[in-house]
Amino acid sequence: MQVNALFLYTQRFDMETDAIEKIFQQKIDEEIKIEPKDWMPEKYRQTLIRQISQHAHSEIVGMLPEGGWIKYAPTLKRKAILIAKVQDEAGHGLYLYSAAETLGIDYLTMMEQLVSGKAKYSSIFNYPSLSWADMGAIGWLVDGAAILNQVMLCRTSYGPYARAMVRICKEESFHQRQGFDILYTLSQGTDEQKAMCQDAINRWWWPSLMMFGPKDEASTHSDQSMNWKIKRKSNDELRGQFVNMIAEQVKVLGMTLPDPDLKWNEEKNSYDFGEINWDEFWNVVKGNGPCNKQRIEARRKAHEGGTWVREAALAYADKKKNKSKAA
Ligand code: FAQ
Numbered sequence: 301m302q303v304n305a306l307f308l309y310t311q312r313f314d315m316e317t318d319a320i321e322k323i324f325q326q327k328i329d330e331e332i333k334i335e336p337k338d339w340m341p342e343k344y345r346q347t348l349i350r351q352i353s354q355h356a357h358s359e360i361v362g363m364l365p366e367g368g369w370i371k372y373a374p375t376l377k378r379k380a381i382l383i384a385k386v387q388d389e390a391g392h393g394l395y396l397y398s399a400a401e402t403l404g405i406d407y408l409t410m411m412e413q414l415v416s417g418k419a420k421y422s423s424i425f426n427y428p429s430l431s432w433a434d435m436g437a438i439g440w441l442v443d444g445a446a447i448l449n450q451v452m453l454c455r456t457s458y459g460p461y462a463r464a465m466v467r468i469c470k471e472e473s474f475h476q477r478q479g480f481d482i483l484y485t486l487s488q489g490t491d492e493q494k495a496m497c498q499d500a501i502n503r504w505w506w507p508s509l510m511m512f513g514p515k516d517e518a519s520t521h522s523d524q525s526m527n528w529k530i531k532r533k534s535n536d537e538l539r540g541q542f543v544n545m546i547a548e549q550v551k552v553l554g555m556t557l558p559d560p561d562l563k564w565n566e567e568k569n570s571y572d573f574g575e576i577n578w579d580e581f582w583n584v585v586k587g588n589g590p591c592n593k594q595r596i597e598a599r600r601k602a603h604e605g606g607t608w609v610r611e612a613a614l615a616y617a618d619k620k621k622n623k624s625k626a627a
Contacts, residue, residue: 328529333459336402344528347521348458349403351530353410356396357421361414361595363389365429366438374432381478382435388471395464402460415600423581424511426589433486433493433500439479441501441508444546447472448538449512457529480549487553494554501550502558509573510581512539518578543571 320339327334334340363386370386373379397407413419424442429435447469454465486497513519513535525531533541543562550557561574583589 325527328457331529333462334457335459343524344530345403347525347528347530348461349400349405351521351525352396352400352403352461353405353413354420354422356393356400356410357414357419358425359389359393359396361421361425361599362442364595364598365425365427365591366435369429369432369435372432373435378482385439385475385478388475392464392468392471395468396461399458399460399464411603415596415603417587417596420585422511423584423589424507425595426584426591427503427507428591430503431496431500433483433496434504436479436482436486436497437500437504439475439477440483440549441479441504441546442511443472443475443479445508445511445542447476448542448545452532452538455529455532480553483553483555487555497553498555501553501555505558506576506580507584509539509542509576510584512536512542514578514581540570543573547571 321341324334324340324344327338334344366382366389367386370379370382373382397410400410401407410419414421424445429438450465450469450472454462454469456462456465483497483500486493516522516534516536519535522531522534526534547557547562547564559574561572563572564570565572584592587593
């Protein structure tokens with residue numbers, strides 16, 4: 301009797317969950333944003349926590365390759381611009397950590413996942429920045445790739461993530477333009493400066509293409525994420541758009557992209573391009589890139605160095621609370 305009642309109850313519960321999931325999917329299909337207090341499938345919540353926290357980590361790890369060059373900026377104006385850009389990335393991290401917190405995970409847990417090496421962040425930031433021209437290549441190519449992906453995310457189905465993206469995209473387009481401006485200046489300079497510009501493009505090109513993730517057929521999350529409209533375009537679709545954009549812009553610099561297979565395809569109305577080294581991609585993603593250990597170590601030190609600030613802020617908040625209680 302008891303077993304039957306339990307069975308009926310579970311069956312009713314499953315039916316109710318099915319019905320709620322249908323309503324949820326209907327909302328997504330009708331372009332109604334999902335907000336923090338709305339019902340959502342647990343997998344949707346987990347997928348968002350994964351993607352948003354990885355994105356936030358990418359922003360703050362992404363401060364490192366450029367941060368080290370602030371003191372070597374060639375002019376005061378370039379220095380001021382680079383400082384502003386690196387600060388923007390910290391701000392992006394903050395918006396994104398806050399968006400992830402609305403899903404029930406806290407900042408400290410996400411940070412621990414990052415500094416323990418458990419969490420992923422974009423593969424691109426595990427490459428070294430070797431010359432001033434890299435500041436240009438990062439702005440133009442890395443921010444350029446990031447924008448394409450993030451413009452799509454302005455329309456993602458989860459409200460807080462979509463709203464964070466709108467502001468981030470505005471700032472990223474300034475970043476891309478300042479990067480292009482650095483390279484353009486070098487491209488008009490001495491032979492040595494031109495060579496520096498070409499060398500930076502050569503080194504950052506392939507890693508930038510990897511930012512869009514594995515090929516569609518190897519992308520484990522894409523189908524479900526597209527169904528939930530977390531993602532609106534596939535990894536390969538965005539990568540193709542990026543190649544089309546950069547292959548034209550590089551002509552303005554009078555430089556080339558390091559890909560002998562890059563060729564305009566009239567029929568497809570887009571560029572064909574060479575095969576990415578996927579072994580290198582997965583190697584970097586698994587933690588074995590040129591700078592993975594150095595990047596994590598830098599974030600770990602920054603996190604530990606900030607302990608006293610967090611403790612002081614908590615003590616101050618406690619003091620304020622007790623004071624108002626007493627009053
Ligand atoms: N690096 O099934 P998919 C920036 C992982 S922001 C490392 O295709 P998904 C601003 C993926 O996590 C740049 N891991 O995954 C800036 C998954 O592993 P998991 C960051 C990668 O999520 C500029 C597995 O491979 N942007 O640059 C990468 O559907 C300059 C299977 O992949 C974002 O995070 C990779 N490149 O699609 C800052 C945008 N690609 O988690 C400073 C938001 C894939 O199962 C200076 N994220 N993986 O263990 C997204 O749009 C998506 O997460 C993708 C990946 C497109 C990155």
